[in-house]
Amino acid sequence: MSRHSVDMDTVVGYVLLVGVLASLALLAAGLVWRWSSTGTARFDYDLAGTTVFQLLAVDVRQVAAGAWRPRLLVNLGLAALLLTPYTRVLASMVYFALVERDRKYVAFTAFVLFTLTYSLFLR
Numbered sequence: 001m002s003r004h005s006v007d008m009d010t011v012v013g014y015v016l017l018v019g020v021l022a023s024l025a026l027l028a029a030g031l032v033w034r035w036s037s038t039g040t041a042r043f044d045y046d047l048a049g050t051t052v053f054q055l056l057a058v059d060v061r062q063v064a065a066g067a068w069r070p071r072l073l074v075n076l077g078l079a080a081l082l083l084t085p086y087t088r089v090l091a092s093m094v095y096f097a098l099v100e101r102d103r104k105y106v107a108f109t110a111f112v113l114f115t116l117t118y119s120l121f122l123r
Contacts (some may be wrong), residue, residue, distance in 0.1 A: 011091055015088045020081070023080040024077070025077075026074070028081060029077075030073030031070070034074070052121060055075055056079055059075050059076075084122070089109055089116060093109035094110060
């Protein structure tokens with residue numbers, strides 16, 4: 001195994017670890033906040049056909065207006081979980097472009113990144 005492949009494995013491992021732990025912390029904080037303020041940790045969601053951008057847009061507007069809610073933390077946790085594989089693919093593409101200088105893998109990961117971008121943000 002080459003030195004570069006070990007470095008890539010380390011980068012991918014950290015991206016996945018940080019993404020999942022950040023998501024877990026945000027979800028747990030939002031659920032605890034909701035439970036402590038209402039006595040229930042239940043949220044009513046309708047996420048069918050919602051993109052990550054749409055998921056966060058309403059909450060960002062409410063935070064800008066000074067309205068903090070437990071749902072914001074839960075939505076940020078969901079967004080972190082959804083964006084973790086996106087960040088992993090982006091890191092892979094940058095790695096293949098700058099370290100490995102392998103155009104074939106850059107093209108493959110760029111295609112995957114485009115597909116993820118479309119499904120997460122534009123759909």
